[in-house]
Amino acid sequence: MTKTQVSSYVYTYTWQIDEAELCKLEMRSLFGFDVASNLLISPEKIEPSRSPFIRSRLDVLHEADDIAAISHFAQGLELGEATFKVLCLNTVDLGDTKKIRQDERHQVEREIALTMHAEPDLKNPDIVLGVVLNNNRWYFGHLVESEAIWLKHQQKPEMYSTALSTRVARAVANIAIPNPVDVRAIDPCCGIGTVLVEALSMGMDIVGSDINPLVVKGSRTNIAHFGLHGEVVKGDIAQITESYDVAIIDMPYNLFTHISIDQQFSIIKEARRIAKRVVLVTIETIDDMVHDAGFEIKDRCIVRKGTFERQVLVCE
Known part of the structure; x- marks a missing residue:
């Protein structure tokens, strides 16, 4: 395919209503802003599989007010020997733009494809081109x-009833580490490694620790199960001597973790250190402890x- 400069990126989104706020927080972390709709346009290039909410990314080569202008541009693309197909993304309402009927979408796809000097292949194309209104x-x-990818991590060899879902864990990792380049991270209360698995699968530089030797072992097992490599050690957060750019902490709780207010505050103070x-x-609600x-x-x-709520706080 000829090298044509990408002018911007169009991201389509989908989320469950209970995770709408989390999705918006991830947007703000990755792009610096959020949108009310399920379509976001940004100059930032993000791998769509990073987010549990992004459906697709369109690397925009051209934009216009009508399909005729888009078709004219597509006619000049040189794909060489590569096969292609064109997909219209308006299969659902996108913001204020209503869903386009299937027959109309196919007409748009055909109009663009028929102008192109390359071999179409609707089943196994070398290149997929998209168009969206x-x-x-x-x-x-x-x-x-x-x-x-997060879906593949749902069934782990070691499970923990109160662990974050893989969707939430993946979003939290993105919120904590929007740009992983040269960022060192730690999960000092890592449990069975739900956040670690998601972060490591995205190539993030993160280590884990936990005071409980059984969950440390479980975390190592889960990481290895998915062919990932990451360090997990047994130890209290107070014993950590290294400094990190960011820490991710799912505050310990459940019937078997009788954590006091003083212990909670101690974890947050050590995280600050x-x-x-x-x-x-x-x-x-731990706002006072966070500020203190x-x-x-x-x-x-x-x-x-359902009726169960978690708060996600970004603290600096």
Whole structure:
């Protein structure tokens, strides 16, 4: 395919209502802003499979007010020997733009494809091109569809009833580490490694520790099960001597973890000592403790599952 400069990226989203706030917080972390709709346009290039909410990314090569202009641009693309297909992404309402009927979508796809000097292949194309209508403007380019990697991590050899879901864990890792380059992270209360698995699968530089030797062993087992490599050690957060760019802490709780308010505060204070930035996940309101430890809450959201709520706090 000829090298044509990408002007922007169009991301399509889908989320469950209980995770709407989490999705918006992840948007703000990755892109610096959020949108109310399920379509986001940004100059930032994010791998769509990173997010549990992104459905696809369109690498925009051209935009225009009508399909004729898009078709004219597509006619000039040189794909060489590569086969292709064109997909119209308006299969659902996208923001204020209503869903386009199937027959109309196919007409749009055909109109573009018929102008192109290459071999179409609807089943196994070498290149997938996408086109989408948003607010009366058409966007056309290379389509990258998301792979639900987090879904493959749901069934682990070692399970923990109160662990975060893989979707939430993946979003939390993105919120904590939006740009993984040269970022060192730690999960000092890692449990059976739900966050570690998601972060490591995205190539993040993260280590784990936990005071419980059984869950440390379980975390190592889960990481190895998915062919990942990461360090997990037994130890209390107070014993950590290294410094990190960010820490992710799902505050310990359940019937078998009788953690006191003083112990909670101790974890947050130690997190302040070892990391510049901390993302806390908690089932209780701990704002006062966070502030008393010297943090400022920069952003936050609530994740719901039925009547059960978790708070996600971004602290610096």
